[in-house]
Amino acid sequence: MxxxxxxxxxxxxxxxxxxxxxxxxxxxxxxxxxxxxxxxxxxxxxxxxxxxxxxxxxxxxxxxxxxxxxxxxxxxxxxxxxxxxxxxxxxxxxxxxxxxxxxxxxxxxxxxxTGPGVLASALGMDKHIQQKILKAHGIGVPESTVVREEEWRQNGKDVEKRLIDSFGIPFVTKPTREGSSIGVTIVRDSSSLEQGMTEALKWDTAVLVEEYLDGTEFSCIILEENGKPLPLALTEIHPQSEFYTYDDKYMPGRCRKFTPPKNIPADVVEHIKKEAVRAFKALGFKSYGRIDGFVLKDGRVLITDPNSSSGMAPSSFFFEQAACAGMLPSMMISRLIETSLQIHSEKKGPLEG
Ligand SMILES: Nc1ncnc2c1ncn2[C@@H]1O[C@H](COP(=O)(O)OP(=O)(O)OP(=O)(O)O)[C@@H](O)[C@H]1O
Ligand SMILES: [Mg+2]
Missing domain, CATH: 3.40.50.20 (Rossmann fold)
Known part of the structure; x- marks a missing residue:
């Protein structure tokens, strides 16, 4: 063969x-x-x-x-x-x-x-629906609401008042379904709200508005092994920009990342890993995933962005955390292929989420 x-x-x-x-x-x-x-x-x-x-x-x-x-x-x-x-x-x-x-x-x-089936992949992309599911499982998520395009166009001023009453300033606007920080804005006043909504609406017909989180960002790769989701080392992220932007993510030398974390205490790291695994399971992710979130200044851990796949450039979280676990990129890729083949060999009908 x-x-x-x-x-x-x-x-x-x-x-x-x-x-x-x-x-x-x-x-x-x-x-x-x-x-x-x-x-x-x-x-x-x-x-x-x-x-x-x-x-x-x-x-x-x-x-x-x-x-x-x-x-x-x-x-x-x-x-x-x-x-x-x-x-x-x-x-x-x-x-x-x-x-x-x-x-x-x-x-x-x-x-x-690789990755999960149709349903869990769709959930991994839709930040609004995934938050509902995580919340139902008792997993901490940011306070949020959705503003639909039509509502914004027709009642912009009412929407602005409602958002400021709910979240105070600043708050965050983002397309419900995007990645790589595309369309994300930290809203600090009326004009940046206008800008934020316009930017997010370029990419989707609904905007997710979230409370602004002040804390330390993390990312955790989960690798499934014999049906069990295993969290790899965590990465602590120190963006250079106002937040972890597209340029911070992909331009060489822009952002400091620490794998394993530098400042997050060991007990909090363990707690984050448990929450990341819970989020992975709650959304039905398969073979691997990347769970992002924040540790707030008051110590609370919130999951903000569970992803059913991950970027795989050389310095991505995926390969940084693999290296920390002693795996070369080629070993990590082989492992993911083997795990995925195993998962698909056992499915009944399309891969369930
Ligand atoms: N509620 C929030 N409070 C503060 N900063 C936020 C908030 N939501 C998002 N951000 C900032 O915006 C960045 C991108 O947001 P988010 O993780 O939701 O988007 P994404 O485009 O799905 O990212 P990824 O490429 O990691 O999948 C975050 O890494 C963070 O720096
Ligand atoms: Mg994402």
């Missing part, structure tokens, strides 16, 4: 396509060639799938790749995907990527994949 053909799917239709390229490239480069054959699968900005020659993987942007598809790459149909790959390593991020859409397509093709 030949090696398992691992399709690394990256690019895509979301605002995070460039982040996805960085993740996908790094996974492709670090795939253990003794065990797997790596197949780069590029999703273009209309959702079309292409088998890329490996040389195109090291292009700088998805636009550079897109411009060379005709001629250099091979367009395949959705149905044709199962003839090309045995397993999908999903390196897509954001809408149509880690929100259940690609997972549905892979289920229809019978292709096993």
């Amino acid at each position: 030949g090696k398992i053909r691992v399709g690394i799917i990256f690019g895509g239709m979301s605002s995070e396509k460039e982040v996805s390229l960085n993740s996908g490239r790094n996974v492709y480069d670090n795939l253990d060639r003794e065990k797997y054959e790596g197949i780069p699968v590029f999703m273009d900005d209309k959702g079309g799938l292409w088998i890329l020659p490996w040389q195109l993987v090291s292009q700088n942007t998805t636009i550079d790749i897109s411009e060379q598809l005709d001629g250099a790459a091979r367009r395949i149909s959705y149905e044709g995907l199962k003839d090309e790959i045995d397993f999908a390593f999903i390196s897509l991020h954001g809408k149509y990527g880690d929100d259940g859409c690609i997972q549905g397509l892979l289920e229809l093709q019978g292709i096993p994949y």
